[in-house]
Amino acid sequence: MLEDAHGRAVSGVRISLTDRCNFNCVYCHNEGLGDTRGPLDPQDEEMEAADVIRFLEVVEEYDVRKVKFTGGEPMLRSDLEAIIAGVPDSMEVSMTTNGTYLPGRAADLKTAGLQRVNISRTRWTVRRSTGSPSPVRTSRCSGASRRPSRPASPR
């Protein structure tokens, strides 16, 4: 079993599959990362699917039973379904996403083994189903927590 510096058991891991994102949130920083807004093509420094899966196979031997995939925006990885399909069966699989690309891929991700999704966006929206102007605030993306803020610029 793995333990952190305070003696607590490590039962889950979080893997950032990419620094890239299709958004440009005002509070999201990219210092030291270059321009994380693009390109949308895979980048050389990202872990390959086989390396991600091998890492998970190793930590499984140390009783890690949960993995959460994050980014950037993890759905920019075209091989996300293959990565999820390769996660050891003993692990619970979740993902944090801004949700942009869920339509059209959600079913395949579920088939691959994805069990939970956190959709994280900071924006005010209107409840269209009721026509009510009540704003709904959703949570910030996890990408914001590891980056300091930068000014927004048009795409």
Ligand code: SF4
């Ligand atoms: S906060 Fe999240 S959604 Fe926004 S730009 Fe950063 S990684 Fe993308």
